[in-house]
Amino acid sequence: MPASPEFDPLPATVAALRRAGCVFAEEEARLLLAAAGTPEELAELVRRRAAGLPLEVLLGWAEFCGVRVAVEPGVFVPRRRTEFLVRQAVARARPGSVVLDLCCGTGALGMAMAAAVGGLELHAADIDPVALRCAARNLAPVGGQVYAGDLYDALPGALRGRIEILVANAPYVPTGAIELMPPEARLHEPRIALDGGPDGVEVHRRVAAGAPRWLAPGGCLLIETGEEQAVHTVAAMTAAGLASHTVHSEEWSCTVAVGTLSVVGT
Structure with missing residues (x-):
């Protein structure tokens, strides 16, 4: 989700992920922002990540040996x-x-x-x-x-x-x-x-x-x-x-x- 000129959602997203205990909060925030199409989608992704869902499942892929591997819930x-x-x-x-x-x-x-x-x-x-x-x-x-x-x-x-x-x-x-x-x-x-x-x-x-x-x-x-x-x-x-x-x-x-x-x- 691109940031608007009026509002950059990155700091708030990083802060929410840090509160949830995500060690790599800034990196994860950038990935979630790229995956979200709307502010509502971003909020839902952050909520699910804070609830403990693996980041890779939320993104739909995992990086492994330089390739993107498709993953699904479960x-x-x-x-x-x-x-x-x-x-x-x-x-x-x-x-x-x-x-x-x-x-x-x-x-x-x-x-x-x-x-x-x-x-x-x-x-x-x-x-x-x-x-x-x-x-x-x-x-x-x-x-x-x-x-x-x-x-x-x-x-x-x-x-x-x-x-x-x-x-x-x-x-x-x-x-x-x-x-x-x-x-x-x-x-x-x-x-x-x-x-x-x-x-x-x-x-x-x-x-x-x-x-x-x-x-x-x-x-x-x-x-x-x-x-x-x-x-x-x-x-x-x-x-x-x-x-x-x-x-x-x-x-x-x-x-x-x-x-x-x-x-x-x-």
């Missing part, structure tokens, strides 16, 4: 720290690589990888209907295929043994810690995208256990994990027969477990 919003996972995956990709974004949510990981590496054969899967709708919208322009189902049950058999890079930002918050999460996540994102079971690694174990049947020889599984959960995520990969290790970034506050399927004869 979907898991991609986190900036997950850009480190994308960087690790991109470093292992090449044009033509077969990539699977498992537990894909909005499809942000696959979308970002496709923007960084041309010509990927991109696949994505999730069980949540809202996530699948967003993923289809985000991945269609880059030729990605989206499947509905529980982990590998969603995939076509033709992918078995062909996946070169398997990325998963699967849930890793321990069930008992969900109530300690910020309200933006706890109240407005699907629990299935947050709850990693009693120790946070329940889904990681399932992902790791199934990966060898779907990875190509030499293929990699990359899972974002928590610092406390990392040892268990790596153990799950090792138990599945993958050569496993972790990489960590202080800058991104992110840990990634990496498991590689050996090439036969090596």
